[in-house]
Amino acid sequence: MTQRARRRVTTRRPDRRPARRPVRGPARRPARRPRGRTARRRARERALTRLAVAALLLAALVALARAHPVATATVGVLAAAAATLVLLVRTGRLDLPGVTGPRRDVTHTLAALQHMTGTQFEHAVADLARQDPAVRSATVSGGANDRGLDVLVVLRDGRRIAVQCKRYAEGNRVGAPAIYTANGTYRAYHQCDQAVIVTTSRFTRDAEVANASLPEPLRLIDGRRLARWLGGGAPPWT
Template identity: 55%
Template structure:
């Protein structure tokens, strides 16, 4: 038998002996002083209950401390948080994979009190809808997410694809493209030709939004 097991066995025997002696003493006292014995037994019972509750509460507190610190980090990693008033760096977004970036944008959209629901769609056949959100006023917005490295700009083809699906297929009132890079000149020119231009969020605009700025649809939410 190991030393640890021996110590546990010794403590168990000691505890049982103490309880036997306590019960025997109460039995003797009860035959001699019944009223006083009831009071003592009540006090011991209350003290035992208080001790057990405090011990259980202490174990719960200690147990919380045993959870790995990586767990809350994983829960909040989707959105880079500003540090001491400074905006989050785009590298925080670029460190995510495309799916993680879509989740990050959906969570960022949920910060807006005007947003009732924001759901990440994504997938091979998403038809340009990475995130779909509904405002509290009933309007629907489609967001396409492009986690691109600087220099790999969003092209005019993406503008045309989103414009061709967000109303007729997804029944949305507005479309937004969010990228960590920027847009080509042709993409910006194409967007200005649309009857209802898309909202184009580039890297600096995304950084400002993450740091607490208004969402791209701020005017539509009124």
């Protein structure tokens, strides 16, 4: 037997048959979302359920009013008065002790204000505003999306003042974007009559030019004017 024949005999061909795959159970189908008709039917059923509950509550109130008319009228008047009181306090048109903040003496200096946090500075400005006898309330309302309103000052003559507080270091000045933000929101969004920007630093030249070009310029209180206000000077809304 030749060497080539021996190779043919000893060499085996690889098994080309495909490997058997393990038998699996039936594949799970993803949960189907309700189709348009089913979703509309369910929404209609929920709406009818809410309407039925509202009708039952209304019928119960009517029956209670017929059985106890005086008590029902008294509860209605008290509820309306409470809602009106909450609305007046939230809009700053009513000053309640312990709600809008106590009036206390302010002994801050400009150097102390510069070392405060932003929130502390807002409360310090609100405290300073409450020292004015013409101020009915001063409420801190600053936050992440305050839209240019940190302190809402309501005067006793009904005017509303939007105060924006900028606690900056001496070398960091307030630029023109702060002017544009306050001017664009204090009337249309906050329904205020006047806007004031108070800073422990100064304003840039661009900010002063932008403010001077407005039909009704804002009141800009820099560090020097703030120091005079702290020393008993006139507030910015006089």
